[in-house]
Amino acid sequence: MSAISMILVVIVAFLAGMEGILDEFEFHQPLVACTLIGLVTGHLIPCVMLGGSLQMIALGWANIGAAVAPDAALASVASAIIFVQSGAASKDMGTATAIAIPLAVAGLFLTMIVRTISVAIIHIMDKEAEKGNLRAIDMWQIIAICLQGLRIALPAIALLIIPASKVQAFLSSMPSWLTDGMTIGGGMVVAVGYAMVINMIANREVWPFFAIGFVLAAVSDLTLIAIGTLGLAFTLIYLELESKANNGGGNGGNGGSGDPLGDILNDY
Amino acid sequence: MAEKKITLTKRDRWSVCWRSTFLQGSWNYERMQNGGYAFSLIPAIKKLYTKKEDRAEALKRHLEFFNTHPYLASPIIGVTLALEEDKANGTEIDNATLSGVKVGMMGPLAGVGDPVFWYTARPIIAGLGASLAISGNILGPILFFVLWNAMRIAFMWYTQEFGYRTGTKITDDVSGGLLQKVTRGAAMMGMFVLGTLIERWVTINFTPVVSKVKQSSGAYINWSKLPNNPTAIRTVLQEWDMGNGLSLTKYKTTTLQDNLDSLIPGLAALLLTLFCMWLLKKKVSPIVIILGLFVVGILGHVIGLLGA
Numbered sequence: 001m002s003a004i005s006m007i008l009v010v011i012v013a014f015l016a017g018m019e020g021i022l023d024e025f026e027f028h029q030p031l032v033a034c035t036l037i038g039l040v041t042g043h044l045i046p047c048v049m050l051g052g053s054l055q056m057i058a059l060g061w062a063n064i065g066a067a068v069a070p071d072a073a074l075a076s077v078a079s080a081i082i083f084v085q086s087g088a089a090s091k092d093m094g095t096a097t098a099i100a101i102p103l104a105v106a107g108l109f110l111t112m113i114v115r116t117i118s119v120a121i122i123h124i125m126d127k128e129a130e131k132g133n134l135r136a137i138d139m140w141q142i143i144a145i146c147l148q149g150l151r152i153a154l155p156a157i158a159l160l161i162i163p164a165s166k167v168q169a170f171l172s173s174m175p176s177w178l179t180d181g182m183t184i185g186g187g188m189v190v191a192v193g194y195a196m197v198i199n200m201i202a203n204r205e206v207w208p209f210f211a212i213g214f215v216l217a218a219v220s221d222l223t224l225i226a227i228g229t230l231g232l233a234f235t236l237i238y239l240e241l242e243s244k245a246n247n248g249g250g251n252g253g254n255g256g257s258g259d260p261l262g263d264i265l266n267d268y
Numbered sequence: 269m270a271e272k273k274i275t276l277t278k279r280d281r282w283s284v285c286w287r288s289t290f291l292q293g294s295w296n297y298e299r300m301q302n303g304g305y306a307f308s309l310i311p312a313i314k315k316l317y318t319k320k321e322d323r324a325e326a327l328k329r330h331l332e333f334f335n336t337h338p339y340l341a342s343p344i345i346g347v348t349l350a351l352e353e354d355k356a357n358g359t360e361i362d363n364a365t366l367s368g369v370k371v372g373m374m375g376p377l378a379g380v381g382d383p384v385f386w387y388t389a390r391p392i393i394a395g396l397g398a399s400l401a402i403s404g405n406i407l408g409p410i411l412f413f414v415l416w417n418a419m420r421i422a423f424m425w426y427t428q429e430f431g432y433r434t435g436t437k438i439t440d441d442v443s444g445g446l447l448q449k450v451t452r453g454a455a456m457m458g459m460f461v462l463g464t465l466i467e468r469w470v471t472i473n474f475t476p477v478v479s480k481v482k483q484s485s486g487a488y489i490n491w492s493k494l495p496n497n498p499t500a501i502r503t504v505l506q507e508w509d510m511g512n513g514l515s516l517t518k519y520k521t522t523t524l525q526d527n528l529d530s531l532i533p534g535l536a537a538l539l540l541t542l543f544c545m546w547l548l549k550k551k552v553s554p555i556v557i558i559l560g561l562f563v564v565g566i567l568g569h570v571i572g573l574l575g576a
Contacts, residue, residue, distance in 0.1 A: 049401060
């Protein structure tokens with residue numbers, strides 16, 4: 001890898017680290033981070049594919065409440081670097097995906113460390129606030145963000161220093177039963193993210209939507225955009241009928257039953 | 269009061285909105301987003317207060333504990349701007365009122381933001397992007413990045429403006445029907461797409477052969493009777509007819525997977541997801557489940573139960 005590529009990879013890693021905490025531009029999502037690393041190292045398409053398959057796993061990862069989600073930033077940056085260093089061959093994609101998981105856990109601990117350091121930073125901010133020093137607040141906020149960037153940039157530098165031949169030798173030394181097995185595991189792991197999301201948003205009202213989506217997905221002619229459109233249409237119809245049913249309570253005794261579908265069926 | 273009223277221009281408000289992008293930058297275990305909140309408001313504080321003591325006061329009140337969904341901080345910031353502006357112009361607003369407004373709004377708004385953005389919008393848009401990207405289509409990441417950020421920036425700006433215009437009255441709107449409807453609609457849409465994603469992208473393949481039936485002659489291509497010239501290839505392709513015609517082999521094998529798929533495609537994936545949901549409800553850490561599934565994948569492959 002050329003020096004320029006390496007510098008650009010570190011910049012991408014820095015952005016991913018910042019975004020891992022900011023959660024605004026989403027540079028830390030595998031889809032974006034892996035693509036950017038592919039772009040700067042000249043392995044664009046394989047890295048786009050890696051990003052896509054990692055993204056499927058990371059779909060439900062979000063930092064909320066008590067559920068501690070794995071860190072997508074380190075997972076996507078590190079596994080993309082390893083993937084590129086090993087030559088970006090599609091047979092290594094399953095392994096690179098599997099490596100991402102322990103890295104995601106490691107990233108989690110790193111972010112906890114930085115969040116603890118930030119406690120000290122806001123105490124400095126408190127002191128500067130007493131003096132009404134606006135510029136110092138700006139500076140310390142930026143320092144805090146940079147620390148989060150370094151959280152990913154430093155491990156990225158460490159990975160870049162390891163010679164590509166070592167990475168290649170390590171990956172090819174893994175027996176096929178292990179790599180194949182990890183690829184199979186990767187296919188199943190996707191379910192965990194979905195399960196996390198479902199546990200958050202599911203209630204009695206929305207399960208039928210899940211059932212329709214699941215059954216329609218088997219019709220392989222429907223692209224995801226087509227299915228999304230169907231889902232949106234079903235949702236809008238449901239909400240519209242529901243408000244109609246509630247408003248129409250005056251013209252008959254069936255309005256307030258709280259069962260919009262039943263009301264509509266009764267109207268026929 | 270003879271002095272002229274200080275107002276925040278659109279430019280000031282935009283500057284605050286841009287800075288609120290970095291709201292979580294100094295996220296910490298003690299007061300969470302407090303540093304970012306003060307940081308976001310600095311252009312306003314600079315404009316509204318000129319005396320050092322006033323600035324110090326303002327900074328201190330916004331370095332109090334704050335935590336909500338990063339995008340739904342925008343309407344709260346908008347309300348804060350309106351209140352700070354009134355205060356700077358001489359209206360009596362004490363610190364307790366300002367804190368009360370902030371704390372009162374951050375809880376309910378976080379409750380809306382998390383399911384709508386993290387659990388519905390992102391899985392849908394990222395799932396769409398990822399499904400394109402897996403087949404090597406560069407449009408996948410571009411689509412995700414552009415769509416997401418356009419939506420996010422528009423949301424942050426307009427809700428901040430909304431908060432600024434409506435001031436404290438915003439809480440009435442929040443508890444009103446519209447926001448609740450959006451949240452519910454998002455959950456329905458989310459569940460619909462999740463059903464799709466599970467069917468298409470959770471891959472389990474049970475390899476054990478359930479039955480092996482010898483087919484009657486004429487149901488499969490008789491390889492030994494083919495002419496020994498290139499037209500044979502055409503004959504075979506015609507007979508095979510993309511899998512709709514004759515069978516390629518003498519024996520018809522049915523795997524466990526074929527049996528499951530004939531019940532309903534994706535049944536195994538669905539059961540696995542339900543099992544994961546159950547484990548998560550039992551407070552098993554997602555990381556443990558993920559690592560466990562890799563172990564299952566490897567063991568299943570070694571004993572010949574699972575295939576790629």
